[in-house]
Amino acid sequence: MGRPPCCDKFGVKKGPWTPEEDIILVSYIQEHGPGNWKAIPTNSGLSRCSKSCRLRWTNYLRPGIKRGSFTDQEENLIIHLQALLGNRWAAIASYLPERTDNDIKNYWNTHMKKKLRRMENEAVEEGTGFSNYQPIAKGQWERRLQTDINMAKQALQEALSMEKPRFLYESKPSCSSHSSSTPPSSTTYASSTENISRLLENWTRKTPKNSSKSTQHSVNNLVNVGTDSTTSSDGTITSVPNNNMVSPETGLFQVDSKPSLEERFPLSLIETWLFDENYGGANTVLDLSLDDASHELF
DNA sequence: AAGGAAAACAACCGCACAAGA
DNA sequence: GTCTTGTGCGGTTGTTTTCCT
Numbered sequence: 315m316g317r318p319p320c321c322d323k324f325g326v327k328k329g330p331w332t333p334e335e336d337i338i339l340v341s342y343i344q345e346h347g348p349g350n351w352k353a354i355p356t357n358s359g360l361s362r363c364s365k366s367c368r369l370r371w372t373n374y375l376r377p378g379i380k381r382g383s384f385t386d387q388e389e390n391l392i393i394h395l396q397a398l399l400g401n402r403w404a405a406i407a408s409y410l411p412e413r414t415d416n417d418i419k420n421y422w423n424t425h426m427k428k429k430l431r432r433m434e435n436e437a438v439e440e441g442t443g444f445s446n447y448q449p450i451a452k453g454q455w456e457r458r459l460q461t462d463i464n465m466a467k468q469a470l471q472e473a474l475s476m477e478k479p480r481f482l483y484e485s486k487p488s489c490s491s492h493s494s495s496t497p498p499s500s501t502t503y504a505s506s507t508e509n510i511s512r513l514l515e516n517w518t519r520k521t522p523k524n525s526s527k528s529t530q531h532s533v534n535n536l537v538n539v540g541t542d543s544t545t546s547s548d549g550t551i552t553s554v555p556n557n558n559m560v561s562p563e564t565g566l567f568q569v570d571s572k573p574s575l576e577e578r579f580p581l582s583l584i585e586t587w588l589f590d591e592n593y594g595g596a597n598t599v600l601d602l603s604l605d606d607a608s609h610e611l612f
Numbered sequence: 613a614a615g616g617a618a619a620a621c622a623a624c625c626g627c628a629c630a631a632g633a
Numbered sequence: 634g635t636c637t638t639g640t641g642c643g644g645t646t647g648t649t650t651t652c653c654t
Contacts, residue, residue, distance in 0.1 A: 365624085370623085419644085420622085
């Protein structure tokens, strides 16, 4: 195709955005709404390319973005989602609506990689690789990753098997291949999680004003896709099949983020997996290959 | 206090893909 | 069917900030 870069034009400003530029962009978007990025530089008078405007908006100026350090819960979520989805930062970010994919990517590349490296070093130095802190020795990480993936698959299958949501089979024609005789690949699995993300997107789009609370909603909705949930008096979450997403208004998880999720609701398998660092982890390593797991589960 | 190193973060680049002409 | 355009995404780079000596 060979399309020239959009920022090659002479006079297009690069580099850090100034507060003045931010104000111009925000006020333009407030007036006209996001989208049609191509028109924004010319209509707003910004000397920026459309792409730069879009990035600035989505990564920095968009309302509902939470800045600052990541919580332990977010960190665990990212670790597990990364194990599950790989470096698909946009997909991971869809589970943390208050964080941008860029943020998560940066966090992973700085904090998490460093952490992993440190853990490996500690394990090598100690020789054993086991302590209360549980540094993960070389090789263990991979095995744990596999275990995590297996756990996730199992949990997702468990969640989905309660009621096979129609969207999984209707929204994407290609998903019908799930029932074919060919063994599903990892992309088959990923496509399921993408569907969850899509539902989450719909949900957040319906409730833009509540975006600041949406992280935990989305986490909980993650496992309640295609089901309605009710919390019984003993705190057990039960899922009732439906064809729609649980709306934030009618849903249970009007969480004000003070008590932890675990304190308020017993977690399902996948939730536990997503939040609990050691759930099914290094101490209970299952020696299953990735392929084996995917064959077993689908 | 100064300078260098490391870490953190913002922004850019290039590719891929979907939609429309 | 082909090309163009707009957008999304992941990887990478550049700049700023913080920490350490």
